[in-house]
Amino acid sequence: xxxxxxxxxxxxxxxxxxxxxxxxxxxxxxxxxxxxxxxxxxxxxxxxxxxxxxxxxxxxxxxxxxxxxxxxxxxxxxxxxxxxxxxxxxxxxxxxxxxxxxxxxxxxxxxxxxxxxxxxxxxxxxxxxxxxxxxxxxx
Numbered sequence: 568x569x570x571x572x573x574x575x576x577x578x579x580x581x582x583x584x585x586x587x588x589x590x591x592x593x594x595x596x597x598x599x600x601x602x603x604x605x606x607x608x609x610x611x612x613x614x615x616x617x618x619x620x621x622x623x624x625x626x627x628x629x630x631x632x633x634x635x636x637x638x639x640x641x642x643x644x645x646x647x648x649x650x651x652x653x654x655x656x657x658x659x660x661x662x663x664x665x666x667x668x669x670x671x672x673x674x675x676x677x678x679x680x681x682x683x684x685x686x687x688x689x690x691x692x693x694x695x696x697x698x699x700x701x702x703x704x705x706x
Contacts, residue, residue, distance in 0.1 A: 590606060590635070590641035590664070591606035591641050591643070591644050592605065592606075592611070592641050592642075592643055592644065592664070592666065593606055593608075593644040593645075593646070593647065594644065594645070594646035594647055594700045595608065595681060597610070597683050597697070599686060599697055599705045600699070600705065601646070601699065602683070602697040602698060602699060602700075603647070603666060603698045603700065604680075604681075605635060605641075605673070606641075606644070607680060608680025608681050609677060609680065610673070610674065610682065610683045610697055611635060611664075611666070611671040611673070611697065611698055612632065612671065612672050612673070612674060612685070612686075612695045612698070613666075613669045613671060613672075613695070613696055613704055614670065614691075614693050614694075614695055615693035615695070615696070616692055616693030617669060617670050617693070619668035619669060620655055620665065620668045621670070622655065622657055622658075623693075624670075624672065624691060625657075625658060625659075627691075628690075629672075630675070631674075631675050631691075632673065632674060632675070632690075632691070633672060633673045634657065634661070634663040634664075634670060634671075634673075635663060635664040635670075635672060635673060636661045636662060636663055636664075637654065637662050637664055639654075639662070640652060640653065640664075641664055646700055647700055648700060648701070648702070651667045651702050652665070653665040653666075653668065655670060666698055666702055667698075667702030667703075669698070669704075671698065672695075674695070683697055686705065687705075687706065
C-alpha cells in the first residue's frame with residue numbers, strides 16, 4: 568500500500584508539469600557565459616512578450632516553453648541573487664518563478680542538463696533569451 572501511495576504521488580507531480588516543492592535557481596557556465604538554471608541543470612529562459620510580473624505564454628506556448636512552476640519560492644544557490652527570485656500566480660492558479668520580476672521558462676527541447684538549444688529565437692510573437700545572474704537577458 569505504501570508503494571502505491573508513493574507511485575500515485577509521483578504520478579500527480581508529473582501530471583501537473585513537474586511542479587517542484589524544493590526547487591532552486593543556480594548559476595552555471597554555458598556557451599553564453601554564466602546563466603541561470605534550475606536545480607536539475609535545465610536552462611531558464613525569459614519571454615520578450617511578457618511584462619514584468621506577468622506571463623503571456625499559455626496554451627501551445629506553455630507546452631513548448633513550460634513555465635518554471637513551484638509550490639513555494641525557490642531557494643537561491645551560490646551566485647544567484649536571492650532578492651531577484653520571486654513568483655507570480657498564473658491564470659491556471661499555479662505559481663511560476665520569476666527572476667528580476669520576469670517569469671522564467673524551460674525549453675521543451677533542452678533534454679540534457681546544461682543544454683541551451685533555443686537561445687535568441689523568436690516564437691509565439693516574442694524573443695526567448697537566457698538570463699544572467701544579474702537579471703539581464705543575453706542578447
